Amino acid sequence: xxxxLVPGTRRAQGTxxxxxxxxxxxxSRGTRRTAVAWLFLxxxxxxxxxYTAIPxxxxxxxxxxxxxxxxxxxxxxxxxxxxxNYLRLxxxxxxxxDILNTALFVAVGVPMTMGIGFALAVALNSGIRRLxxxxxxxxxxxxxxxxxxxxxxxxxxxxxxxxxxKVLGAAGFSGPxxxxxxxxxxxxxxxxxVWRNFGTAMVLFLAGLQAIPExxxxxxxxxxxxxxxxxxxxxxxxxxPTTLMVSVLLTVFYLQVFDEPYLLTNGxxxxxxESVALYTYHQFGSGEFGLSSAASFVMLLLVALxxxxxxxxxxxxx
Amino acid sequence: xxxxxxxxxxxMTTDRIVLRRRSVSRPLLYGALVLCxxxxxxPFIWVISGSLRxxxxxxxxxxxxxxxDVTFDNxxxxxxxxxxxxxxxxxIVVATIVVVGNIVAASAAGYALAKFDFAGKRxxxxxxxxxxxxxxxxxxxxxxxxxxxxxxxxxxxxxALPGVAMPxxxxxxxxxxxxxxxxxxxxxxxxxxxEFRIFFRIFLPLAGPAVATITIMSxxxxxxxxxxxxxxxxxxxxxxxxxxxxxxxxxxxxxxDYGLMLAGAIVVMLPVLVLFLLLQRYxxxxxxxxxxx
Numbered sequence: 022x023x024x025x026l027v028p029g030t031r032r033a034q035g036t037x038x039x040x041x042x043x044x045x046x047x048x049s050r051g052t053r054r055t056a057v058a059w060l061f062l063x064x065x066x067x068x069x070x071x072y073t074a075i076p077x078x079x080x081x082x083x084x085x086x087x088x089x090x091x092x093x094x095x096x097x098x099x100x101x102x103x104x105x106n107y108l109r110l111x112x113x114x115x116x117x118x119d120i121l122n123t124a125l126f127v128a129v130g131v132p133m134t135m136g137i138g139f140a141l142a143v144a145l146n147s148g149i150r151r152l153x154x155x156x157x158x159x160x161x162x163x164x165x166x167x168x169x170x171x172x173x174x175x176x177x178x179x180x181x182x183x184x185x186x187k188v189l190g191a192a193g194f195s196g197p198x199x200x201x202x203x204x205x206x207x208x209x210x211x212x213x214x215v216w217r218n219f220g221t222a223m224v225l226f227l228a229g230l231q232a233i234p235e236x237x238x239x240x241x242x243x244x245x246x247x248x249x250x251x252x253x254x255x256x257x258x259x260x261x262p263t264t265l266m267v268s269v270l271l272t273v274f275y276l277q278v279f280d281e282p283y284l285l286t287n288g289x290x291x292x293x294x295e296s297v298a299l300y301t302y303h304q305f306g307s308g309e310f311g312l313s314s315a316a317s318f319v320m321l322l323l324v325a326l327x328x329x330x331x332x333x334x335x336x337x338x339x
Numbered sequence: 340x341x342x343x344x345x346x347x348x349x350x351m352t353t354d355r356i357v358l359r360r361r362s363v364s365r366p367l368l369y370g371a372l373v374l375c376x377x378x379x380x381x382p383f384i385w386v387i388s389g390s391l392r393x394x395x396x397x398x399x400x401x402x403x404x405x406x407x408d409v410t411f412d413n414x415x416x417x418x419x420x421x422x423x424x425x426x427x428x429x430x431i432v433v434a435t436i437v438v439v440g441n442i443v444a445a446s447a448a449g450y451a452l453a454k455f456d457f458a459g460k461r462x463x464x465x466x467x468x469x470x471x472x473x474x475x476x477x478x479x480x481x482x483x484x485x486x487x488x489x490x491x492x493x494x495x496x497x498x499a500l501p502g503v504a505m506p507x508x509x510x511x512x513x514x515x516x517x518x519x520x521x522x523x524x525x526x527x528x529x530x531x532x533x534e535f536r537i538f539f540r541i542f543l544p545l546a547g548p549a550v551a552t553i554t555i556m557s558x559x560x561x562x563x564x565x566x567x568x569x570x571x572x573x574x575x576x577x578x579x580x581x582x583x584x585x586x587x588x589x590x591x592x593x594x595x596d597y598g599l600m601l602a603g604a605i606v607v608m609l610p611v612l613v614l615f616l617l618l619q620r621y622x623x624x625x626x627x628x629x630x631x632x
Contacts (some may be wrong), residue, residue, distance in 0.1 A: 076481030
């Protein structure tokens, strides 16, 4: 069978193999193909059911009960409590604060990440040749770094007597202990997120820019459109689908932000950097599985809502 | 998505772009790019210089940019630290399970989605998309309960299992498989080869680039994964490198032994960075193709 890689050669002889009437043959072949396809899909389906489908439904179920960490051995002993967990959530000042924190992550993180990614993509796409590959490699490198490792670097650099304050000191300022200050911790945490993500935005924008046909620019150029006008009237409108994709992607990503605040501050100081995901984790850690599930389901709804709204807002103009 | 194709075209279009845009003020552009590049690599400079400074030096002058006396003492101490060798082995074992799982299970799923017409295809594809979109935050509590129920808490299998058929890999393979002509598979089918033979002997060898992308992306995801191993691993015997590093640094928070921690950070980051420098194309394709990490 290893010799059959030349397409078409054996087809003529092979077509008559299936017995029975053509109709029945096609039908049974279809059933067989379905069986084979699902066999190929079996491992994925199993993992999907076990780790995505069942957990999502169960999260909804858990969120309506008073399940606690200590109940794990007797899951049937828990009580159905209806919307009690959700009511508790929205009466919990720390949860409301965490929603605001998460909104801040999104409101600052997404535009910054997209802005930097877009600017770099335009710069790298503007016809420079020398060092182009080097720049791309450098700007993309943060994406593949390990967040635990980078968080350590951040802590080292933003320490009270760390590298950053050394620079500030040289300029005559006395730097604060960044991560211990309720007002300054958040910017430092967001900065880590932006540093880790702008490379992804850049690569996606670069791909989008390169898909714009060159003739459009040539025509605009002949009509006397300058660089800025080209950017405003050609690049930005034609890049809209990419912009939409990147913004949804990043918004959904920052909505779920966990690693950066967990590692840098564990949500502190005074909860000023605790995100919704981190709240979920902390409730889980203290055994409040029901409350944690309710919070995680609010997260699912937020993610779904953002995706739908962003597509609605940006689609008609595309 | 079309992003991959666009990247492939990148090299072809660069020449024309050069012709078009000569008028930018080059020195300004390069100046800005170099500045951005320096800001981007700053953390890498800090980690390297910090890891090469001795314990006393870091204590007396924590914020210095460069070491006075270069020493590898931190790395020596790191490799003598209890558990560190185990963390490395655990990370490698988990990553191996994940990569092999993705090459077989996720490739098979992507192949079926691209090359078979069958009942339930739309549902199956919907499952892939759903698996990509459901937040980890929503599912981790139940995932943990299920892991405990299967007796896999605090085991490497429990850490690896959710990652063995990543939707991202399925998606990459599906996109690639659609570009492979049906005739090649049909010819073997007519010759009487079984579907599994066709998949392993004909399809997978042809899908080399996609397999490479899947291997790299799943390795990256597994190696860098933090929350899930943090939840499942409950003793030092199952800590992966990131969890071990985080645990060690939190335990040592008051000691401020930054040299040791930064040496650890380098050991965790290095394999992926080296792979990235060697195989950049696949990383970029993997992320551009699916838009996720």
